[in-house]
Amino acid sequence: EAQVTQNPRYLITVTGKKLTVTCSQNMNHEYMSWYRQDPGLGLRQIYYSMNVEVTDKGDVPEGYKVSRKEKRNFPLILESPSPNQTSLYFCASSYRDPRNTEAFFGQGTRLTVV
Amino acid sequence: DQQVKQNSPSLSVQEGRISILNCDYTNSMFDYFLWYKKYPAEGPTFLISISSIKDKNEDGRFTVFLNKSAKHLSLHIVPSQPGDSAVYFCAASERTGGFKTIFGAGTRLFVKA
Numbered sequence: 001e002a003q004v005t006q007n008p009r010y011l012i013t014v015t016g017k018k019l020t021v022t023c024s025q026n027m028n029h030e031y032m033s034w035y036r037q038d039p040g041l042g043l044r045q046i047y048y049s050m051n052v053e054v055t056d057k058g059d060v061p062e063g064y065k066v067s068r069k070e071k072r073n074f075p076l077i078l079e080s081p082s083p084n085q086t087s088l089y090f091c092a093s094s095y096r097d098p099r100n101t102e103a104f105f106g107q108g109t110r111l112t113v114v
Numbered sequence: 115d116q117q118v119k120q121n122s123p124s125l126s127v128q129e130g131r132i133s134i135l136n137c138d139y140t141n142s143m144f145d146y147f148l149w150y151k152k153y154p155a156e157g158p159t160f161l162i163s164i165s166s167i168k169d170k171n172e173d174g175r176f177t178v179f180l181n182k183s184a185k186h187l188s189l190h191i192v193p194s195q196p197g198d199s200a201v202y203f204c205a206a207s208e209r210t211g212g213f214k215t216i217f218g219a220g221t222r223l224f225v226k227a
Contacts, residue, residue: 004157031213042120042203043217044159052214058214097213102148105157108133 002027006106013081013113017072020029021076021109031094032074033058033103036087043090049074059081081113117141117179118206120218123162133191137204144206145226149178150187152201152220161202162189184196194225 004025013019025032033048035058045058049068059099061083065077074093078085088110119138125132137147145166147152150158164171164178164187177190204218211220 032216035217040123042118042219042220043205045214045216048213059216092157102160103150103158103215104161105150105159107155107157 002015002104003012003026003105004091004093004106006089006109007097009107010110011112013111015082016080019078019081019111021078021089021091021111022075023106025074025075025091025104026038026070026072027093027104028094029093030071031097031103032068033092034064034074034076035090035092036060037108038087043099046056046076046089056065081111083113086113087111116219117144118204118216118218120202120204120221122221123219124222124224127194127223129196129225129227130193131222133189133194133198133225134192135189135202135204137187137189137218139186139187139206141206141208141216142185143204143208145209147178147180147187148205148206148207149176150203150217151198152203158203191223194223196225196227197211199225201222220224 007022020074035043044060047066049055091106094103095101124213132202148163149161201220203220207215
């Protein structure tokens with residue numbers, strides 16, 4: 001089954017404790033991205049990657065890091081999480097040009113930073 | 115400043131009637147627009163898209179209209195069904211400056227049986 005898998009689905013952590021949210025897709029997509037969803041703000045793009053070793057900032061990259069060492073994986077790293085990073089996070093993937101085709105989203109990771 | 119705006123947080127429609135969801139954008143460089151649907155506890159799923167060279171795209175019960183001069187697009191659902199109850203996100207992208215996709219805040223649609 002074609003899918004985008006995020007882990008964990010739920011996470012509660014403390015301020016400053018480094019964490020990684022994993023994302024994996026099995027569709028051989030080249031383009032992957034991370035979003036956060038907040039009430040009244042919709043989905044905001046954090047980072048995106050157009051291929052292995054090619055990443056770029058989205059609209060809200062501060063406080064986040066990503067890496068794309070393999071085509072299927074695109075982890076989101078929070079080196080020192082803060083309470084304002086409490087949010088619902090989505091990973092997505094699509095074919096080479098996301099403008100001409102749909103993006104497939106994971107089920108989301110609800111992160112709470114206390 | 116939000117480049118993609120969905121000014122109606124919610125919309126309630128009777129089953130069988132038309133649902134019209136609206137979206138406005140400010141960036142004239144946007145050249146591709148998409149609509150996604152999201153159910154609770156799930157990720158968004160793609161619904162329909164339209165290129166800026168078109169003014170209408172239709173897929174079954176779903177039609178998207180684009181008015182470039184007004185920087186406005188709308189999603190029509192006819193006839194509306196209770197299973198259409200979800201949050202609908204409008205999104206836009208432009209080729210210049212990378213492949214960023216900008217989403218609106220979403221509109222929650224309630225279809226009453």
